[in-house]
Amino acid sequence: MQIYENGGRTNRKPSCSYCRNPDHRAKDCPQAPLDWAYWQQRQIPPHEPAQHWWKQPRYWGEWYTKCEAVIIKQKEWAAKQAQPKTARKAKARKCGFCGSLDHNRRACPTMRQFIADCYKANENWRRAAYKTLVEDHGIYVGAAIKVKESRHYGSGKPVPQVALVTDVNFDKLNLLCARSGYDGFNQLLEVTVNVNGHSTGLQFYNRGWRDTTPTTAQERSFTACFARQGYHSLDYVSSISNNSTPLDPSWITDYRDAFDWLAKKRSLEQLTEMGITDLVETWKERGEV
Helix, strand or coil, X not given: CHHHHCCCCCCCCCCCCCCCCCCCCHHHCCHXXXXXXXXXXXXXXXXCCCCHHHHCHHHHHHHHHHHHHHHHHHHHHHHHHHXXXXXXXXXXXXXCCCCCCCCCHHHCHHHHHHHHHHHHHHHHHHHHHHHHHHHHCCCCCCCEEEEEECCCXXXXXXXXXXXXXXXXXXXXXXXXXXXXXXXXXXXXXXXXXXECCEEEXXXXXXXXXXXXXXXXXXXXXXXXXXXXXXXXXXXXXXXXXXXXXXXXXXXXXXXXXXXXXXXXXXXXXXXXXXXXXXXXXXXXXXXXC
């Protein structure tokens, strides 16, 4: 899952909401007070903010409003820091995963069961993904396949070409490939091919954002395992040769650490809201697609 591969971070690096400097946050921004001093004199700040469009007169109002909001936030933060600290009442400890008052997360039987279910679901998903990619469609490093340019209006009928598969991100493929969404948890299928000396990504179904229902057998087989894919200039057509060397059997049972991490970082309630528990329930009893 992407967030696990990124060390628990989303794709966007945190930064100051005012000047976009990654070394501090808005409550500590040294640029805002400097700009605010100019605004108080009814002058346009001469400094160069990260949002370069603010220099244009039509955005001066937005610049002023943003600067004022940051100054208010900084004053509120300073006032809060100046207040004497009060002793906080001890809260009853509870399990961070299931919420029970009888144990902590480390001893949570519900979490242990969830992790075991994740392992089983991921194994079932990987078996189905392997069948779809390698056995049914011949997608593995070194395979020869037919591809065609993605259809564009006015481009005419695309002509199939021969491509060589040069990379497949097998090591990162996991159960959350079957989950749609853009919150940083899902993993995309990434297949790179070489056509006439040029490397590019490959897609296996080509639908606009309005089209949500698979219409062909190939689309149904891929969308059952891969809810999302990147958008690329080449479409998969068919396999030419399928003499694949099977992946090591350990591939089916690998990638467990990510689910251990997931159970430690999110509660059962959060995982349910995200639809991950339903996904696990669906795949833990499921075999090949």
